[in-house]
Amino acid sequence: MRRLNKKKALSLVRDLDAFPKVPESYVETTASGGTVSLVAFAFMAGLAFLEFFVYRDTWMKYEYEVDTDFSSKLRLNIDITVAMRCQFVGADVLDLAETMVASDGLIYEPVHFELSPQQRLWHMTLLHIQERLREEHSLQDIFFKTALKGAPTALPPREDSPIEPPAACRIHGHLYINKVAGNFHITVGKAIPHPRGHAHLAALVSHDTYNFSHRIDHLSFGDEIPGIINPLDGTEKVSADHNHMFQYFITIVPTKLNTYQITADTHQYSVTERERVINHAAGSHGVSGIFMKYDINSLMVRVTEQHMPLWQFLVRLCGIVGGIFSTTGMIHGLVGSLVDVLCCHFQVGVYSLRKEGGLEEQASNDVLLPTGNHSDRQESLQLAS
Template sequence: MRRVSRKKALSIVKELDAFPKVPESYVEATASGGTVSLIAFTAMALLAFFEFFVYRDTWISYEYEVDKDFSSKLRINIDITVAMRCQFVGADVLDLAETMVASDGLQYEPVEFELSPQQRLWHRMLMLIQNKLREEHSLQDVLFKNVMKGGPTALPPREDSPTQPPNACRIHGHLYVNKVAGNFHITVGKAIPHPRGHAHLAALVSHETYNFSHRIDHLSFGEEIPGILNPLDGTEKVCNDHNQMFQYFITIVPTKLETYKVSADTHQYSVTERERVINHAAGSHGVSGIFMKYDISSLMVRVTEEHMPLWQFLVRLCGIIGGIFSTTGMLHSLVGFCVDCFCCRFKIGVYKPKQVSLLDGHVNSHTTPQSENGFTRGSSLDLHS
């Protein structure tokens, strides 16, 4: 009984065969078919090879959601060089709630404002990359995917020792502020705490020493990630007047970066620049210095690196192979049909009987009909000499 049931099961499975086997004696191999097959197999191999590289590649997707984290602190990473001595300038933050943030995390380092040849070359390269980023926004996706491969964007150290005394002050470090709008500024005199407002000891500094020419080597918000370029990195401004104000209006967007190399909570920002000369007689009021007014967006951007799933790659691969195989087969049949129609239309290759003539005479051949059984009814042959 088991053998009978197995035979029945095998017969049912054979009946369900959707790929019937054709005997080799029924298959005719032609040169044109072999050529088309060779072309089809070559196209399959090339497209499958390129599809594998598409499968290996990744892309960046952006999602927007409301930033629900309003209680944490915002980190500001600063590296700015001002063309004034360190005892004449001071930096601090004043937020929207009139809360003055202590600048204990900042360091004041006397340096030379002019860059060395190697540093100047690095600075030109950085500005070239910034210009390309402004023209081609898709390059930012490349930076996101290769964040850990790039080095830090800070200015490299000098390769030579300066011959002149330091004439500038490098202010670098980080500050933690509240996640509200604020104003980070560098102006004349050291900041002093005041119960009724905000003040700097600027009375002891002469106006002739004012020079707020500056270079922003690095300015970022949130977690500092090597390889990510920010809009103000490499910015250099030179004063034309002693009493000059530089203003940067910054909009900060919280960003959660999730790639195959790094997962971090950072911030992107856009900036608008403005500069003007302080002249009270002409109606241009204000305080000389560098002012960075920032505001935080309520939306958060989630940057995710995605990859093609394996099942989708297999489906695309099957589509490539099956599509090329079917298309080349139909094209081969269509070309063969057209060739057959062309040959039949112009009767190319059709046999035509010819009459035979002799020099000494002629032979007349009379075709005689054959009977149904294949025998000749009658024939005659006339020879004339």
């Protein structure tokens, strides 16, 4: 009884076979079919090889959400060189809450404003990268992926020692500011606290020494990540006038970066530049200096590096193999049918050989009657019958 049930089960499974086996004696192989098979296998191998590289690659996924963290401090990273002596300039931050941020984290270092040949080459390379970033926005994804692997954007040290004393000031370091709109500025004189804000001791500085030509080697918000290039990195402004105001209007977007290399809370920003000469007689009022007015966006961007799952890679491989196999089979059958129709219509190739063979066979089957009079031919027909 068990054997009968087993045989029935095997018979049922055999009937459900979706891949019937055809005896080799029923299969006819052709040169065209072999050629199409080789081409199909080559396409399969090439596409599978390329698909493997797609599987190895990663991409960045951008998600947007509301930033609900308003109480924490925001780190401001600064590295700016101004073409004035350090005792003549002062840098500080004043936000909309009328809070003056202490600038104790900033370092004033006397340097030379003109770059050495190696530094100039580095600066030109950075400007070229910035130009490509404005045209190819997808390059930012590469910087996110290779964070901590790339070199920092800070200017390399000088390889020479100039004889002249330094006449510029490098202001670098970091400050912790409130998450509200504010103004970071560098102007004449050191800042002093004031009940209604703050003031700068500009009266002690001679007007002829004003020169706010500057170079921004680095300016970022949040965690400082080596290899990430910000929009203002490498910016250089040279002014021929003493009374010159440079303004940068910055919009900050909080960004949570989560890649296979790093997890950090950083901030991207966009910037709009404006500059003008201060001339009170012409109606252009203001204070000479460098002003960076920033505002923080309420939306936060979450950037996550993603990878293709293994099951999706296998499904895509099956689709490539099955699709090419089926498509080449249909194309081969269609082309073969068209060739058969054309050859049959014009009686060329194997069809002409078949026609000649048929005529010869018909001629061999015909009965040749002997020559003679009518009675002899009639007698011969009777004998033949």
